[in-house]
């Protein structure tokens with residue numbers, strides 16, 4: 504799985520960090536998402552999928568392989 | 569066949585969730601706007617300011633469903649499981665998702681004058697933006713989050729902006745007078761005038777609006793007026809359906825409005841299992857979460873819907889974020905950051921519990937404080 508984020512669309516909701524703190528973080532100054540790992544291991548895939556579904560800006564895209 | 573009425577955030581999420589959770593039967597979405605689903609929050613932000621091309625608001629909606637766009641549902645027969653459509657046709661369904669959202673509330677006068685706008689749809693936003701570019705004096709009626717956001721964008725475009733509201737502070741309904749006072753100051757610092765504590769009694773103009781009459785006798789000159797006085801749930805088409813419509817579509821905690829009928833998003837109210845009272849949440853995040861919950865209920869996988877609501881608004885260079893609920897008499901306390909420095913987080917307490925947290929340019933701490941919601945205070 505490859506994770507792609509769109510920092511331009513992100514509204515800093517932090518929902519992704521709540522669900523998958525190993526994969527997502529937020530910038531201090533404006534809360535915009537930061538990707539910690541592009542290719543998360545299999546045990547995190549479920550959490551990452553949930554984050555992508557719940558992100559209110561639909562700023563997380565997944566390429567499943 | 570599962571039918572979804574309303575082709576926006578909540579309806580789209582319901583469709584995606586149904587497919588993801590394994591429903592492989594026919595799915596039809598009925599939506600009265602001509603567009604495929606798009607995102608509304610940027611309309612009063614990036615679209616109005618011109619930072620985004622309008623096309624950027626389109627939501628990714630590659631999902632196997634048939635879309636009937638530009639078509640309104642005009643009636644519902646619950647026992648007969650049929651929708652009546654504006655085309656004159658009927659649509660038979662087995663299960664139904666109601667996701668028709670809300671419409672902008674209008675003033676009881678003046679809506680026919682040119683230059684008087686509301687802001688709910690993409691076409692509203694484009695029409696308003698076109699006039700804003702040339703406007704000298706803009707009056708915004710209503711100092712809720714939408715009026716406040718638009719005031720920030722309009723003043724950034726060089727217009728002379730006045731916001732009018734009968735309440736004593738902006739966004740007071742959302743977050744109370746203390747935070748409202750800070751929002752008022754933010755706007756004053758940017759040269760936006762706030763006429764608070766006074767209502768609008770009329771709009772002046774002959775064909776095109778020229779002024780806004782206030783209850784204290786003052787007439788504010790205006791070339792463009794935005795009416796941002798809240799919203800009305802889109803339930804007119806459900807009159808006579810037998811559904812309970814006291815606050816939008818009334819649902820139980822599993823998002824059910826009737827057997828085989830669920831509702832989600834801005835139009836749906838439900839009894840929150842933790843707070844024990846009926847609420848309706850007009851926030852973007854809720855459209856997604858409730859769309860998911862309602863879809864799961866239709867597939868027999870429903871669980872009581874008990875979210876911590878999330879809301880944000882952007883004004884000038886300030887991002888305000890809120891998790892939880894903010895009852896009218898909840899008491900705020902600053903627990904992180906520094907108000908003077910323009911970065912802080914506030915906990916709200918009510919009835920001996922923490923009910924919500926608001927952050928002002930302090931996203932990470934605010935997210936961390938979310939975990940305190942519900943703890944005894």
Ligand SMILES: Cc1cc2nc3c(=O)[nH]c(=O)nc-3n(C[C@H](O)[C@H](O)[C@H](O)COP(=O)(O)OP(=O)(O)OC[C@H]3O[C@@H](n4cnc5c(N)ncnc54)[C@H](O)[C@@H]3O)c2cc1C
Nearest residue numbers: 574576577578600608609641668669833834850851852855
């Ligand atoms: C300008 C603006 C800015 C916003 N900013 C923020 C923000 O910063 N933060 C935040 O949290 N929230 C914000 N919101 C709120 C957020 O956009 C809504 O909560 C969200 O759009 C709700 O989604 P929904 O699908 O429930 O309803 P809607 O998006 O209202 O969609 C309902 C759809 O159903 C259609 N429909 C209605 N009746 C019928 C019918 N009878 N037949 C067929 N179709 C019908 C409507 O035309 C509409 O397309 C904003 C809203 C607006 C308008």
Ligand code: SF4
Nearest residue numbers: 513514516517519558
């Ligand atoms: S959930 Fe979406 S909007 Fe929120 S921080 Fe993550 S990417 Fe940004």
